[in-house]
Amino acid sequence: MRLWADLLLKESLRSPQQTPTPLTQLHPTDGLVSCTHREAAELFYGDQNRGSNRAAGMMIDQLVALGLLEKRFDGQTLCLKIRPLPELKVEAKRPEPIVLQADSFNPRTDAIPVAGLIRQTYAMAADDTPASPQRIARILRQWAQEYPLGLRVLRRCDNLNPVGVAILYPTAYDSEEIFSRPPSKSFYLTSNLEVDPVKMAHPGDPSCSSIYIRAWIIDPTFLQHRYICEFLRDTQQTLTQMQADFPNLCDLYSPVIHPLYEELRIALGFQKTCEDRMPFYWAYLSLDRYLALDIEQALTSFKLAHTPRN
Numbered sequence: 001m002r003l004w005a006d007l008l009l010k011e012s013l014r015s016p017q018q019t020p021t022p023l024t025q026l027h028p029t030d031g032l033v034s035c036t037h038r039e040a041a042e043l044f045y046g047d048q049n050r051g052s053n054r055a056a057g058m059m060i061d062q063l064v065a066l067g068l069l070e071k072r073f074d075g076q077t078l079c080l081k082i083r084p085l086p087e088l089k090v091e092a093k094r095p096e097p098i099v100l101q102a103d104s105f106n107p108r109t110d111a112i113p114v115a116g117l118i119r120q121t122y123a124m125a126a127d128d129t130p131a132s133p134q135r136i137a138r139i140l141r142q143w144a145q146e147y148p149l150g151l152r153v154l155r156r157c158d159n160l161n162p163v164g165v166a167i168l169y170p171t172a173y174d175s176e177e178i179f180s181r182p183p184s185k186s187f188y189l190t191s192n193l194e195v196d197p198v199k200m201a202h203p204g205d206p207s208c209s210s211i212y213i214r215a216w217i218i219d220p221t222f223l224q225h226r227y228i229c230e231f232l233r234d235t236q237q238t239l240t241q242m243q244a245d246f247p248n249l250c251d252l253y254s255p256v257i258h259p260l261y262e263e264l265r266i267a268l269g270f271q272k273t274c275e276d277r278m279p280f281y282w283a284y285l286s287l288d289r290y291l292a293l294d295i296e297q298a299l300t301s302f303k304l305a306h307t308p309r310n
Contacts, residue, residue: 002043007033032079100227102234105151107144110162111137121217122190131190154231164218172199173207183255183280203245213254232295252285267302
């Protein structure tokens with residue numbers, strides 16, 4: 001909060017003609033504002049006996065990974081920008097509201113934008129340099145070729161851009177042990193591993209009983225109640241179709257990586273299983289219980305980041 005207020009104050013003082021006014025409401029910055037690690041350390045730790053410039057830099061990197069900040073460094077000056085969060089952004093009224101609908105993943109047109117969304121959302125899970133969008137896109141296209149039903153997108157109807165993705169990965173029997181290990185051991189999309197630690201089951205495999213939800217994300221701009229419900233219902237329908245290919249499916253596993261989705265896990269009834277040394281853990285729900293959910297009823301009192309319910 002201190003960093004946010006400081007960036008807004010600096011931005012208001014840029015124009016000599018502008019008279020500073022008391023800050024009564026926090027809002028996204030209009031552009032990038034300079035802020036050194038030393039200044040950030042004073043804001044973060046000024047009233048404490050600990051904290052350093054390096055610690056402040058690491059804190060800024062975490063805020064960037066969470067999608068709260070945008071950072072630019074030109075070799076001399078560090079500049080920050082408060083990203084427009086859905087609950088703070090006041091959009092101009094549109095003559096026609098944006099309509100989203102669930103759709104099949106198109107490997108020719110969707111791979112690159114979906115790869116960018118995955119990389120941005122799961123950047124905090126990377127131990128080292130995050131994987132490039134091109135690498136993620138290649139993996140998505142490979143999975144789409146092997147089992148296209150398992151990849152779904154939430155698509156804008158006006159420009160057809162994907163703004164959400166669900167990757168439902170039928171897991172081979174030999175790979176099910178991965179769900180008893182720390183979830184970071186299964187990361188492949190956002191890592192630089194040469195070999196995927198989890199094998200995909202082939203349609204018709206009677207030993208396949210588990211679905212690994214390798215991604216279920218929506219662009220924060222569209223992380224609203226109606227879109228969440230629509231995409232969850234589409235996931236139900238897709239899993240029902242997948243039962244024809246894998247008749248013994250009964251388990252759903254998902255690593256909870258981004259803190260935004262913790263409330264959603266609780267609302268749907270997913271239980272924590274194997275936790276990691278990092279703040280990631282496996283969440284489990286039986287397939288039968290998920291398919292029996294009335295999504296609207298399950299999310300009646302659910303508010304993700306105070307998003308509107310319209």
